[in-house]
Amino acid sequence: MNWKELYCDKLTTADEAVRHIGSNSRVVIGHAVSEPTAVINAMVKNAEQYENVEIVHMVSMGQSPYCLPGMEKHFRHNSLFLGASTRQAAAEGRADVTPVFFSEIPQLFRTTLSVDVALIHVSEPDQHGYCSFGVAVDYTKPAAECAKTVIAQVNRNMPRTLGDSFIHVSNIDYLVESDDPIIELSPPKIGEVECAIGKNCASLIQDGDTLQLGIGAIPDAVLLFLKDKHDLGIHSEMFSDGVVELVEAGVITNKKKNFHPGKSVVTFLMGTRRLYDYVDNNPEVEMYPVDYVNDPCVIARNDNLISINSCVQVDLMGQVVSTSVGLKQISGVGGQVDFVRGANMSKGGKTIMAMPSTAAKGKVSKIVPLIDEGASVTTSRYDVNYVVTEYGIAQLKGKTLRERAQALITIAHPDFRPELIQAFEERFHSKFS
Numbered sequence: 171m172n173w174k175e176l177y178c179d180k181l182t183t184a185d186e187a188v189r190h191i192g193s194n195s196r197v198v199i200g201h202a203v204s205e206p207t208a209v210i211n212a213m214v215k216n217a218e219q220y221e222n223v224e225i226v227h228m229v230s231m232g233q234s235p236y237c238l239p240g241m242e243k244h245f246r247h248n249s250l251f252l253g254a255s256t257r258q259a260a261a262e263g264r265a266d267v268t269p270v271f272f273s274e275i276p277q278l279f280r281t282t283l284s285v286d287v288a289l290i291h292v293s294e295p296d297q298h299g300y301c302s303f304g305v306a307v308d309y310t311k312p313a314a315e316c317a318k319t320v321i322a323q324v325n326r327n328m329p330r331t332l333g334d335s336f337i338h339v340s341n342i343d344y345l346v347e348s349d350d351p352i353i354e355l356s357p358p359k360i361g362e363v364e365c366a367i368g369k370n371c372a373s374l375i376q377d378g379d380t381l382q383l384g385i386g387a388i389p390d391a392v393l394l395f396l397k398d399k400h401d402l403g404i405h406s407e408m409f410s411d412g413v414v415e416l417v418e419a420g421v422i423t424n425k426k427k428n429f430h431p432g433k434s435v436v437t438f439l440m441g442t443r444r445l446y447d448y449v450d451n452n453p454e455v456e457m458y459p460v461d462y463v464n465d466p467c468v469i470a471r472n473d474n475l476i477s478i479n480s481c482v483q484v485d486l487m488g489q490v491v492s493t494s495v496g497l498k499q500i501s502g503v504g505g506q507v508d509f510v511r512g513a514n515m516s517k518g519g520k521t522i523m524a525m526p527s528t529a530a531k532g533k534v535s536k537i538v539p540l541i542d543e544g545a546s547v548t549t550s551r552y553d554v555n556y557v558v559t560e561y562g563i564a565q566l567k568g569k570t571l572r573e574r575a576q577a578l579i580t581i582a583h584p585d586f587r588p589e590l591i592q593a594f595e596e597r598f599h600s601k602f603s
């Protein structure tokens with residue numbers, strides 16, 4: 171059979187496709203904005219068919235209906251990174267969390283967490299029968315490669331992204347056509363605090379540097395202050411609409427990259443339709459699985475790699491907490507440690523941890539003498555270098571514990587400095603200067 175005949179043979183409805191999910195099986199869902207909404211909705215609509223199906227997913231940008239109260243008998247979510255639609259289920263004990271570096275998820279699927287069914291979302295096939303994974307290649311492609319059964323939503327709205335981002339129709343078991351809009355992430359609100367942080371981060375970035383940017387208001391604020399830089403490059407686990415703006419402004423050219431020159435290298439994307447149109451069939455952007463893009467040794471092959479990530483708390487030794495508030499898990503490590511390690515090994519690289527100095531509407535300081543009870547350290551004090559708030563930059567590597575604490579107190583919110591200074595003086599038996 172040629173691929174067109176195969177395609178017709180495998181074409182089915184969402185309701186029919188999800189009948190091939192068995193009770194007691196493990197289902198992996200395509201990441202972030204690539205989740206195949208039509209197939210997920212059919213699975214949840216037919217929940218009575220299943221018992222004890224484990225749903226493995228990283229960040230869910232959809233509704234995660236399998237996490238709703240009442241779904242426990244049918245589905246149990248195993249989250250690799252909690253998001254808005256899954257936090258509640260985890261907090262109430264109706265979902266589990268598996269800590270894992272983003273770069274190691276593909277290996278987990280190949281070894282420990284065998285994949286029964288992969289639910290993926292792909293572009294229409296090209297003339298050779300290849301569908302693109304579009305906005306998420308990351309663990310989604312590796313999961314499809316090792317799944318016993320692959321169910322794909324084929325969508326004309328999914329951009330055809332290039333790189334190692336394709337699956338042939340012959341490797342998909344059931345195809346469901348549904349042209350839902352790809353989930354969009356509206357640009358975050360950037361306030362005064364984020365702008366000040368963005369400006370401080372931008373002061374650490376030189377012409378020709380290669381950037382990794384996380385998601386949210388802070389990375390977007392950094393981009394606002396890069397408009398007068400030249401020939402920046404991208405090697406990042408993800409990027410959003412802010413990067414498109416800088417490409418159009420001629421600031422991001424990837425020209426000075428010593429590794430994958432001329433290309434923005436990325437493993438998943440989240441943004442608006444503007445971003446999805448930009449990456450469609452665009453040879454400037456190459457997507458690869460996350461065990462390549464986020465491998466610290468691959469990251470380190472980029473000279474002058476600047477990683478910018480955010481966190482919840484930093485203690486006076488420079489230990490960084492990013493995934494929980496006390497015992498309450500709010501997110502996951504994602505690629506934070508992958509990129510911190512890669513940037514530390516990159517010639518001329520820098521690793522930046524950027525955060526507002528306070529949280530909870532200014533009621534708590536993010537810089538603290540000791541991390542909260544129950545919190546776990548995400549990035550260790552050995553790896554952290556630049557910590558940035560709206561009040562400045564603390565550079566930690568090479569500094570003693572006493573010097574680190576002093577540097578961090580000077581970028582804390584002024585309202586919290588007196589108590590931090592008191593903790594400093596008790597601990598180090600010396601005056602704060």
Ligand code: COA
Nearest residue numbers: 384385479480481482492495501502503504505506529530
């Ligand atoms: N004490 C108490 N509460 C805190 C807190 C603190 N120190 N820091 C944050 N919070 C609360 C916030 O108030 C907010 O609560 P709300 O949802 O009720 O408003 C919640 O925790 C989330 O914090 P916020 O600062 O809004 O998060 P964010 O969207 O800016 O994301 C991280 C920040 C750290 C959670 C996010 O960057 C992350 O998960 N990082 C790890 C993964 C990573 O870096 N990946 C690589 C790049 S994609």
